Amino acid sequence: MQLFVLFLTTLFLAMVLVAGLIKLSAPLGLVDVPDARKVHASTIPRVGGIGMVVATIVALLLEFELDAQFRECLLGVGILTVFGLLDDRYDLNYKIKFLGQFLAVLVVVVFGDIVIRRLCFQDCGTLPDAVAYPLTVFFLLGVTNAMNLADGLDGLAAGISILSLACIAFLADLAEGYQMVGAAVAIVGAILGFLRYNTHPAIVFMGDTGSQFLGFSAGVLAVLLTQKVNTALSGSLPLLILGLPIIDTLLVMGHRILRGVSPFKPDRNHVHHKLLSLGFDHYEAVLATYVFQALCILLAYFLRYESDLLIMAVYLALFALIAVFFPLANAFHWRLRNADLDRVSFLTRKLNLVLERAWLDKGAYQIVRFAVPLFLVITAMTTRMEDPDEIAVFAAGVLVSWVVWVGARLPGAGFVERVAVYSSVIMVVYLAQTAGFEHSEAARWFNYLIIVLAVVVGVGVRFSGRYFSLTPSDFLVMFVLLAAANLPVFNQINYAKIAAQSAILMYGIEYILRRGNGTVWAVRSGGILALIALARWVVV
Template structure:
């Protein structure tokens, strides 16, 4: 239960803090102003990183054993958060940022004694570095990783999504290696990122700012090094480079381009890969999804070949870099611009069905979905043989919060807390339902559950087919989760697998379908008391009572 408590607490804290910090940032004018090198056109609050940091550090401090690498991580992150907030408030110069990053890295190294001492086998060489080389190399990598994620934060959800993939990889590798402190720390960060992406996926309502991007970059660099530099761990020593592969490539490419043109390498411009994708003609959302896909390729490569020689892995990464660089080089030299065709699928649907018919289909499908979701919630709350006591306490606490919120006259808060509780309860109940194979009346509830979710997915697809975009749209986060499901399915069928992941892929798929259904219902206006809100209260009550008794 420590694992799920860590994840849920970080998710909950982040989801609750972001609306509060959004209002605070707007009131105090802590915003990212539009500019020539920026994509957004309106001032955007940029305190999301503080929510990520709080949501991450709180469960880590409570539940993680303070071994050397965690002492270094937490100490370094505290400095990074202070540095990031100063930058978000006062816009520090790059020299001042570097000083702060170097201080954070040196403190982390001093407390943990973790260095890049092993590079593994590159060809016939088995490289073990002396301390006078290992120390500066460690500093360069950590500071480089910190800035790589920082520079990748150029489109809505981009840096957070890339980081989510990286930490998912680190969490899996830590779990199979028995490195539980690193695994729990990664889970805390994953929960915080998912909470943040709820508000940062295109179109974003808040940015993570330098606090968030530096926090994620430092964490990813540090945890990946701490995991792979242990002598007892057989993981390849170049995995950190591949886990952070796309941000590292993007950073090096843009700096080399600036240097070759005689421009300062630390002065921001619009020559990052995501800017180039926009110039080619891809939309904001499409550019983010493409980069997610490329990072997914690297993560899949890292997971499949995690025990292979360093020379093989590094060669594969160089080949990936070469292909990406060649694509952008050819696109720029030929001035290639994407030509868009008319969406024939939508046109055909419009031609074959009248607007009144489509409206009737949508209304009917919406009513069915609005009926299935509450029933599904009740069904899931009854399936598990036993509800953990922690979940029972959390459920009753959430129930109390909702009832208090419902006494207010503000319409926005009830909807927000219903969504928040549906996310938390849905994730946990779907997990428990997949974990246990319950038989009722000689029927395996696991298969019945899959049938219900499959039906729900078909209904959502029909609704999306004929609905207007304002009611439901696929977001980059949806595609990111789909990519992650495919990675898990692939890894789960590899030889020598060390963790059963079939249930995990089904869990993620069902969770995504459930969230789609919830968002579809919440996209329509309704009062405080309706089938969804009432079923949420009942489910929280049932879960709470079952957990305690």
């Protein structure tokens, strides 16, 4: 419960603070002016980072009695925030910016004793201080800058950070690292509060204050996780946890050095820039980076106890995949979209036709409009009711309220209808996960069908045009929920699975309802029948 309160606190604080800071951004001079290197075309406030930092620190101090290491981490965040604010306001020289990063890292390494001392290649001995301290400083500086450089598209750095922090929280929970889980949850809450305004097209940026805060925090927590909190984990696991930003930074800086220019000179050679040049739109470029980062996170979870040698080999393979993909794409003139379809491959032409046609929306819609209501009804009829009184009475109350409200034609009938249908979804999914089914095989089919519905709903919503739209942030949150839902650490009620499955069905219902009055009958019928099936236990 404390973690839930912490999450809601940071989420709410970040939303309120960012909204207020947007109005102050122009007088404070904290705005991002477009130039040839950037993809936005108008001046955007860059105050989101301030809101995230303040929300996180305030919430953590209110909810936790932090130990010495975490207090040193907050001091490092404070130093980094000061330099980040100065950079957002005055565009500091990279040397001054680097000085601030170095001081922040030095605080956590020297005073917080957050040091990479253990790596297992041939043996698992402790690294000497002459190696451990420089290695940690180099790693944390690199991660801080990597996230800063990754902040090139709306929602990009924020989404990547959510994936990394979610992985850190899960792995820390395995070793009961409660403060680390709390810190990760707090930052995720702050990021989601910021994403409320940063989803494309963004009305606010996080600025260097935010991107450095996220990179620094993720790097410090990753080192602390493997070296202090859960020492059974592989020491090189942070490479996979932080994944794409590190690969992107190494490739970009390597390319700049080969060209004979400063590695700190900005350009348009980042992964997200290259995706845009290959015909990806903003939405698809962000989603593609999320998918790759999600792959890194899944590998980190499944390889968490493997040798550092294996993890390094896997990471180098991912590095090679990114490094080779773009030169090959350019060599073969491959583009996701190209106005001159005769110049691209047969496969690409077919893909372009698929992306441009509306049949994906229509086909998915026809499946969803019947599958979701039918799924609700069948599940409600086949779940067990070992202690049915509370849910059955609640279902009966919702059903009667709905019928009376709509029958009397009271105002707000559409809202009441949505609430009733959504209530039936939550009750059905809750019973499926807690009470189970009358038949043993039903639970497995329930999970399979949920996954199929998730794919169909996602395709339909993605290509639904004016009716509905999903953002990369929606896919991101859904991925985190689904990943959490299938973790073995949940040995009692899996609330993450309940949340994920409920969200999938609710997206499907909303997708149907937004098509117009001609389709409401399907949802209405499914909701009513599901509630009747749940309420039947009152009579029994």
